[in-house]
Amino acid sequence: SYVLTQPPSVSVPPGQTARITCGGYNIGSNSVHWYQQKTGQAPVLVVFDDSDRPSGIPERFFGSNSENTATLTISGVEAADEADYFCQVWDSLSDHVVFGGGTTLTVL
């Protein structure tokens, strides 16, 4: 089955840029979606189809995807961005959905 690999944690000072990676074999050929989940809340879609943002998501959230790595970049990180972030793809071979293991973003 298809596997997505994320670093368990990323820490950045406020105002800096956070980069959260999602590795997978030839992931560049898939559409990657990203979710933010704050403690005690439901997940929220922050990037879909590699790099598009739903309405209401700040431009500080930027997605990219190439070859074997997709990346969620959050610029000008704020305390309110502290959350778990998950990448997700649809595996067309199995018709199954795959999530990455998740990355906890800590704002120092």
Added chain:
Amino acid sequence: VELVESGGGSVKPGESLRLSCVASGFKFSDYYMSWIRRAPGKGLEWVSYITSNGDNMYYSDSVKGRFSVSRDNSKNILYLQMNTLRPEDTATYYCARYGGIRWFDPWGQGTLVTVSS
């Protein structure tokens, strides 16, 4: 657009539970729908999804044969029948609209299922 889950609770191993998810604010019958869970201390895990007309269902290997997803498009309700529950099924279960190029948006607030003897 709103999704509201219900039906969670505390059960013993081997018992059953049925979750419901009431949808509003969109044309429910036009969309695939899905269940996703998050166990304590773990990440998100996809559980199941069902096509818009209910003809096709898909399950993760961890629940296949024990869980069954269904929908009532006349009532805008998504269901998850969970049988032979195991302690490792303990999680918050979310329903989500599954649209576009297969992303989830929005999500419900979740319902907690605890399986323990």
